[in-house]
Amino acid sequence: MSHSPDLSASPRFQAPRPKTYPQFILFGDSITQAASHVLGSSLAEWYMRRVDVLNRGFSGYTAPAGYDNLLQFFPAAPPSSSIPRIQLMTVFFGANDACLPGRPQHVPIEEYKQHLTNIVTYEGIQLHDTKIILIVPAPVDEWQMAPGERTAVATAKYATACREVGQALGLPILDLWTIFMLKAGWTEGSTDPLIGSKSAPKNKVFEELLSDGLHFTPAAYRLVFDALVNVIREKLPDDIPERLPSVFPDWRAKLGVDSRG
Template sequence: MSHSPDLSASPRSAAPRPKTYPQFVLFGDSITQGASHVFGASLTDWYMRRADVLNRGFSGYTAPAGYDNLLQFFTTAPPSSSVPRIQLMTVFFGANDACLPGCPQHVPIERYKQSLRDIVDYEGVKLHDTKIILIVPAPVDEWQIGDTERTAATTAKYAAACREVGQELDLPTLDLWTLFMLKAGWTEGSAGPLIGSKAAAKSQVLDELLSDGLHFTAAAYQLVFDELVKLIREKLPDHVPERLPSIFPDWRAKLGVDK
């Protein structure tokens, strides 16, 4: 049996105040931009009715260029009935910053680190009390990538730099470089060629996680989602969906139906 609300009991003059959903912003480069179908969809489903998951990925962007965009899309107005609070935000840059010197996207490693700090210290982030989750750039696979703009060794240095910023600022950090490399058989302190470089044997694991040596496959995005859920549960337990209020009531309460 269907139920319909008694609209006559809610005259326009008594309309409730507008409500906004808090936001979970995915901020980064093309790897974030391409995350909607698996990672973004899964995150949207997890936060259903509790937060809006917004994709703010910008293909080809570096951390300094991303910071410039942040100033334009992240409001400095305080959260209100018309301004949603940006409650959570992933920050995922480094894949382009790590291009070799001479490439237009190259960003010196110290400037890369400072740009990550600038993002975290942005006044809008402070005003909204946004919880930042830093994502460490994943390894690249030289066997697939087919150009000389990126190397496994250089990307490893930028991953370490991102990790250092996370430790310095005490941020929840999802270390994709280490996660992917461990799955590929790497061990910390191991001698020999770095997995992902052409000096090492071609890695079947990286081949399964990276579609072109840089961008992620569906399997990689699923792995990112699974690990992010673990990180939020461990480091930001007050922000798991089950701890957040549903923005609108259950339909039974809305229609006055007894449970």
């Protein structure tokens, strides 16, 4: 009776040690969940062959609910041959936390700040030496929304709270509230009614950036991508793609082709 040779026993057929790509996780609520087509794809192209960009956005979630999810998907063990390193992560919560009291998603400001802190100081993040970029909630446009759920003034307070957490922990901050407001014509220190509130006139820029007063249009996501790239270049220069190695070599090196000619 003949037997097929056991090729797996031969050194020639032994599987190579698996390689894992470092990961860049986009973590947040529905605004993150909907970011794949513009923001996520642009980041994936920027980091092509160096880092995998993963979307972990959860529609309707608040910072406390997000923290609960983080404990379930973020590795609690250090990177290894089977556990890729989480190299970068954006943390973007606050749009739902800022719902007015009485709404099921409302989270008091101090609780919101505590759970943001819990997220960015989570033990797994320390084990992976993950670079966190904290994203400040963008303003809302009351003119596009049903009344009684969110206000421009309340969201501004949560934006301030998010900034305070980032500053206290020394984190890179992507301040979307300020970026959107400046683009809409706001001046820091102004005593005029807050842009986006019903006390101020309708704003054309907000109509272009916010599809329903809260969620982002493709134009807004392009703005976020450009701003995020700037933050990474300025605050995390060692993590720009140009300074990261490719996981697998260039085809010339793979085939032993002399590239000097």
